[in-house]
Amino acid sequence: MAVLIASDLAKDVAGAPLLRGVALKLERRDRLTVAGRNGAGKTTLLRMLAGETSLDGGELMLQKGARVALHDQRPPRERGLSLRDYVLDGAADLVAVEARLAELEQAMADGAHDEDTLSDYAREQARLEHAGGYRWRDRATAALRGLGFDDSELDRSLQSFSGGELTRASLARALAGDPDLLLLDEPTNHLDIDSLEWLEKTLAALDAAIVLVAHDRWFLEAVGTAVLELEGGRSRYFKGSWHAWRKERAARELAAGRALERQQREIERLERFVERFRAGTRARQAQARHKRLDGIERLAPGVAAEAAMGLRFAPAQRSGRVVFELEEARIELGSKLLLDGASLWLERGEHVSLVGPNGAGKTTLIETLAGERQLARGKLRRGHNVNVALLSQHGDELGTDGTVLEAAQRATRLTPNKARALLGRFLFSGEQADKPLEGLSGGERRRLLLAILVASGANVLVLDEPTNHLDLESREALEEALLAFDGSLVLVSHDRALLAAVGTRTVAFEQGTLRSYAGGWAEYARTRAAAVSKGAERALVELDDRA
Structure with a gap:
């Protein structure tokens, strides 16, 4: 039986049509990915399906009694709760089921064995069992652990967490309620690779219909079973994997x-x-x-004819053979020790990926390589004719003063005409170049930073989460540009598709130091999986020996 059927949905925004004739049908274990350019109406569609945004046309039918959970980028409204209570509050209906079962058990103990009482008890018991039985709270807190939280954080107030941590908490809350229909808007934001892999396995095993919007290509391929394409306000349904679509x-x-x-x-x-x-x-x-x-x-030009970033790096000036050499490095952040006795090297033309869990010190390390931070101990040598450009994760170096054009000129020292020509390649044409920085979206700020990066002429790029806020087309444009870049690259990213395409060597944070692996993400993932499997076999052998 279908969990959701949507027919001819329509939505207007500011009097103009945004969506027209959108149709879809979802059954349990369907995992529908919604594709479309920024502004196509993806988030609006999720909120329409959740009942949070009204329909301007069409019909939406949900299975009787279906439970719907929406996770999006809005922060929690109630900040006075602890992390644990906030997540469990998303499963209020399970608390009600427990209370109802207690009432029915008391009624049966008092002699009520009529058909209605027994039927009600069986129905409520089945609902609770589907959510994990009376251990559903343990399942909810396990979701928090899977998304990167420690047990020591469960009783902290929401007010003490960062925006990224609150986004992860919102995702755990959506999962905790055991929904029949799960709606996810950018669920991969702020997740490290371990949490991404946990989420992929969890969604694949979930007995629910799922609709999700994401820009992580590896995640879309791992999770999706069908695609709903939004273009020009219309929808097109495709049954199959993301890459097949x-x-x-x-x-x-x-x-x-x-x-x-x-x-x-x-x-x-x-x-x-x-x-x-x-x-x-x-x-x-x-x-x-x-x-x-x-x-x-x-005939109207299709999506392919729409503007795309003109992202190309000029040929890099030749540097010395060794670009960076880090020896016996100790790196600290405040009172926290991140690395001790670590070594790292980068040779001319290498594209090295840095991987590790959130908080391991990836950003601190690359800021050190770029000269933004000092070592607590050890040596950092820089080779001959090395010109480094750092792209930070949050783009704070842009500030909020002035316009796009003024920021580009400050950073590149180009003339106004040349700066406008550069910005035009990054979709800031005409009046868009005069937009104030404080009004830019996350994606626009990232495009401006990439424009400045291209104009830098650096032969060594140090990039921290460069795909943040970029749509799929822009991510692929960046990937192609980095593949063609003949200089040296140090890359921190949770976009595994980018790591797999661009990286020639992978350096992993392991037990407070660094370890180098040949190849990109795919090779590293296979090596890591083999090590985990070998470790599990060794543990089983040790258990047998003890027995």
Whole structure:
């Protein structure tokens, strides 16, 4: 039986149509990914399905009694609760089920064994068992651990957590309620790779219908079973994996492009004929051709024709063979020891990925490599002709004063005309270059930072979460540019697709030091999985020996 059926949904924003004719049907264990450019209406659609945003047309039907949970980027309204209580509060109906079971048990103990009482008890018991039985609270706190929280944090007030931590708490709360329909808006934000992998396994095993919006390509491929594509306000449903949909869309866009080219050639031919013979001996034929022109239904350019970032790095100046060499390094952040006795090297042309859990010290390390921080102990040598550019995670170096153009000129020292030409490549054309910095979205700030990075002419790039806030097309443009970059690269990212495509060597934070692995993310993941498997086998052998 379907959990949700949506027919011909419509939504207007500020009097203009945003969505028209959106249709979908979801059953348990369907995991639908929603695709579309920024502003296509993905978040609005999730809120419509959750009942938080009204419909301007169409019909939405939910299975009787279906429980719906929405996780999005809005912070919790109630900040006075502890982390544990906030998450458990998302399962208020399970508390009600426990109370109802207690009432029914008391009634049966008093002699009530009629069919209605027994039926009610069986139904409530089945509901509780589906959520994990009377241990559902343990399951809820296990979600917090899977998303990177320690047991010591469970009783802390929400007011003491950062915005990223509150976003993870919101995700745990959505999972805790054992929903029938789970709606997730950017659930991978603020998760490290271990938490991402935990979430993928959890969603794959969840007995619920799931609709999700995400920009993490590896995550979309691992989780999704179907795709709902939003374009021009309309929806298109595709049954299959995310990469299969991308292949189908590429073939569709290629065919549409060819059809558009054919139509444009035909229109040009007819226009030339009309212009040439309008007043001559073939005026009647020209008039007929003009009528044909008026009757042609013009094909509209598709998504592929929309503007994309012109992200390309100039050929890098040749540096010395060794770019960085870190020896016996001790790195601290305040009173916290992050690395001790760590070694790291980077050679000319290498693309090195840094991986490790949140809080391990990745950002602190790359800031040290870039000269932004000092070592507590050890040596850092920099090679000949090394020109480093650092792209920080949050982009605080931009500030909030002035306009996009002024910020670009400050950072690049380009003339206004050259700065505008640069910004145009990054989708800041015309008046957009005069937008104030304080009004920029996260994606716009990231595009501006990338524009400044390209203009730096650096031969060593040090990038901290460069895909933050970027849509899929921009992520892929960045990936292609980094693949073509012939300089040296140190990359910190939770985007495993980017790590797999760009990295030639992986350096992992392990037990307070650094360990180097040959190859990119895929090779490192296989090595790590083999080590985990070997460790599990060793533990089993030790248990057998003790027995």
